[in-house]
Amino acid sequence: MKNEFKVIADLIEKDKRVLDVGCADGTLMKFLKDNKNINIRGLEISKDKVQKCIAKGLTVIEGNAEKDLSQFPDKSFDYVILSQTLQAFLNPELVINELLRVGNKAIVTIPNFGYWKIRLHLLTKGTMPITKTLPDEWYNTPNLHMCTIKDFVHFVKSRNFKIFKSLALNSENVSLINNSNLGIKNLFADLGIFLIEK
């Protein structure tokens, strides 16, 4: 299981109710179910990935986060997870609002467009950056709204959401993000992980 999922799993206490939005093949869901006794649900748009979740015995609903989150009642989950998908929505703000309506807390991870390799790529090559986290070409990427860790922190603050924890991930290293190191983390982390509440 990738490091990002381990970090997310560590943010969640045992026996909670969790919704994984864009749960893909259910790797994280399965881990949470088996290791933390989590009552876990998934929402996934890809039919193939839904099949993979069913084969793992996971409860998954085929659907689109931008339309289908509306069917869940307010605060019906302790945590809602959104892993590296925020940038792919037509309206990320709407999705964030929905996550925070449906869940008591949301865990959102974003690929950091401020990562130094990305900056360097654009600076030296002058073409759209391609990295391990962002492997697609500009013309076939599903990502519509890339942002940096700094952008996301500014956005969350501007909406008066509470940030419980901000973590920077760079391959194996996890570190805390705070006001004083934001600039550094924004340069050296390729992934940001945020635990937020409305």
Next chain:
Amino acid sequence: MNTEINLKTLIVKKPLKLDCGKTINNFPIAYETYGSLNKNKDNAILIFHALTGDQFVTGLNPITNKDGWWSYAVGPDKAIDTNKYFVICSNVIGGCMGSFGPSHKDPNTQEILGTNFPVITINDMVNAQNNLLDHFGIEKLFSVVGGSMGGMQVLQFISNFPGKAKTVIPIACTSSHSAQNIAFNELGRQAITADNNWNEGNYNTKDTVPNKGLAVARMAAHITYLSKKGLQEKFGRKLQEREDIKFSFDADFQIESYLRYQGSVFVDRFDANSYLYITRAMDYFDLGKQFKGNLSDAFKETEAKFFIISFTSDWLYPTQENKDIVIALNAIGADVGFVEIESDKGHDSFLLDVPDFLNSLKNFLDKSYTEN
């Protein structure tokens, strides 16, 4: 159709009060079982059949000498694995394969009931079939499964008996018959009653039966079970055993010949009055209405795990109607999974060899069973 073949039948002694107000008792329910019930009696699956189905789910149907209607899904090592599970299926009341229906005789007058048979509902069907659980001494089914009208019965069953199933699988169905659904059923009923042989439902007293009307009803319904794309790919404008059109009303096109064939084989196995009664029961189905318009309330007493399946090309019970059930369940935090299967085979997809569907069904059942 009453036949010479010995059907397994349970005579229900307990009176059953029907939605129409009448009470029936000492009535037969014809059923079939597959696999064996384990010691704990926790491996039983109750399958509900669709409009023209019967209790012969899989293997050879002794009446038609054809494969059972769900042979693709049910049997040893199949999605509903009869090596593992004990499968029960019964003919619905109102039907014509041995359960109490309009072709039965009135015990007092010895006359065939015909349209004197009471109008029944999906609720009545389910309440009648619940007697099978007592018969087998099953307190809780492992699963209730059904497609189309079978799915409606699944929804009604878990609403009526919230503690009697661990998992619930409604497939390609709806919680309430739409105007379009009712319209197609009405077309079928009008075809039957317009046949002079129908004779207000008293045809069994004569040797003539309304086969023409019933065949037309089946033909019209059959179109609704397929998709435009499926029909086009299979038949297109292909001609039936001829080089060119004949400038007549003969079956020039293969699709015409196919529909005529579907109509003709159907009348051999189905009773026209049963068709009227069962389509009426489907039209009357509106589960939300039973709970003052709040569908979620139909399920609030159950802790069962739901798995809802729809098909992309099903325009009779389209994905959105299946999703409405998912939405109602999510609104009360029920354990519900949902998948829409890609298929060009229309509503009939659930009866056919659609691997993604059969795999989903198998995986859901087998994984849920090991969680026992």
